[in-house]
Amino acid sequence: MPNSRVWLDVDLTAIAKNFKVIRNAVKPCELMVVLKANAYGLGMLPIAEHLVSLGATRFGVAELKEALALKKRFPKLPVQILSGLLEQEVDECVRHKIICPISSPTMARWISRAAVRQKRKAKVHFKVDTGMGRLGFPHLQAAAQIAAALKLPGLVAEGILSHFSSANNPQDGKNREQLSNFRAVLDELNAKGFEFPLVHMANSDAIHNLPEALSAPFNLARTGVNLYGVFDLEGTHAYLLKPTLTLQTKLLSRRLLQAGHTIGYGCTHTLSRDTWVGTVPAGYADGIPLAASNAGHVLIRGQSCPVIGRVSMDYITVDLTPCPQAREGDLVTVVGRSGKSKISIEDWARIKQTHPYEIICALGPRVERGYKG
Ligand SMILES: Cc1ncc(COP(=O)(O)O)c(C=O)c1O
The missing domain is CATH 3.20.20.10 (Alanine racemase)
Incomplete structure (x- = not known):
């Protein structure tokens, strides 16, 4: 979309x-x-x-x-x-x-x-x-x-x-x-x-x-x-299911910030070196758990970029070091596959220490839903 x-x-x-x-x-x-x-x-x-x-x-x-x-x-x-x-x-x-x-x-x-x-x-x-x-x-x-x-x-x-x-x-x-x-x-x-x-x-x-x-x-x-295609985190799997969900956005900004710069509300992350920092326009209003602050990651060009600082309502900030070639407008995969890497609903549930139901039910109303096939 x-x-x-x-x-x-x-x-x-x-x-x-x-x-x-x-x-x-x-x-x-x-x-x-x-x-x-x-x-x-x-x-x-x-x-x-x-x-x-x-x-x-x-x-x-x-x-x-x-x-x-x-x-x-x-x-x-x-x-x-x-x-x-x-x-x-x-x-x-x-x-x-x-x-x-x-x-x-x-x-x-x-x-x-x-x-x-x-x-x-x-x-x-x-x-x-x-x-x-x-x-x-x-x-x-x-x-x-x-x-x-x-x-x-x-x-x-x-x-x-x-x-x-x-x-x-x-x-x-x-x-x-x-x-x-x-x-x-x-x-x-x-x-x-x-x-x-x-x-x-x-x-x-x-x-x-x-x-x-x-x-x-x-x-x-x-x-x-x-x-x-979503399973409970516990229990056995009597059959295999196909993942059905891909949640994506685009890289909104890419900036080189100096060592010592703090990131986000509450300054919960301080850059230990000069770092390319990306800003992604999805936050907890879209369903990214607050618990992903300094814990989750997103995929850009198949590379896993860690979330740094606190998740805010409309944005997350990521460390672009694993993906130096990232540019504004790049696809950012929050759930789904990018290259050889993938992030599942279950991964977000583990980070939030909840079950997958809460993750999918929490996807915000402004996330546009589209249907393939
Ligand atoms: C009474 C009842 N039956 C069935 C279901 C479906 O559960 P599940 O999504 O685990 O298949 C629910 C969901 O909470 C429920 O409340």
Whole structure:
């Protein structure tokens, strides 16, 4: 994108390959693609359109606005809000045939009332808290409370789900505990005569680490972050994925500064010798972590140039010593390949001591998104 200042190229061909690999890995389960938070900040509709052309059959999102945008574009495809609803969101969800989560008796009453008022049936998935501690019917009371909710008018129970807290670590006993809690709830509900067409618990990490979550009683798996070729920093990799993201900008300035010159807010770096210093027009407003101050690097002409000084809102400063041939206007690769070198989303996550999700979701709104393939 030659006229942009900072831009993100999303490689749809690579996303297509990843989608097919993941869809194959979860078989015989169906695959739900999770596109919440604007597809983790990468652009929901272009990615959704591409995935639908490849045969994606259902979407998961976090909230009403995301669901409405997908429903408007794909009126016939199932779009599901995964975890919870505010009362103010319920009417529109029901009206637009968005699949609603029910994660409490109160939510069940709201949805039932809206369905009755609108004289229609609301498709719902019950959410069970098997140990995540965030949302859902607490597993010990879940069977009784869900059975009671199912007596309310206007609800069609299409599914039941839970969510792992520690699926990135296959050794963590919490995973087995959550699976067993979920099975107990299902058994109790089945014994009461309730069946759910869709039963699901696995996210990307569980698809890699917990094969138990991909066979009966489970018949659906949810994937988000893996679509973009991004892995959790822990856990095993059951399959390989293609990187899909390139974040680039251009070198804005190149100056020779004298030894002893300090760099940036707080003077956190002092040049030990005369140094060619480059200024790159991307900062924390674009998603470069503040933690990259005096820690990260970018690629110019295939060379790794360290970030010096503190990352500011709109700029970072880099030491151009490894790339003496650098010139104003040169391409600067923040994520992706340049020559034989590469920087991944996971590299930035390690620098920030966070997970890759936060890095991609933090790419700022002024980063121009473009889609290849
Ligand atoms: C309930 C639920 N399911 C699935 C996902 C998708 O997770 P991932 O991106 O790890 O595949 C998320 C994401 O946080 C989620 O909250």
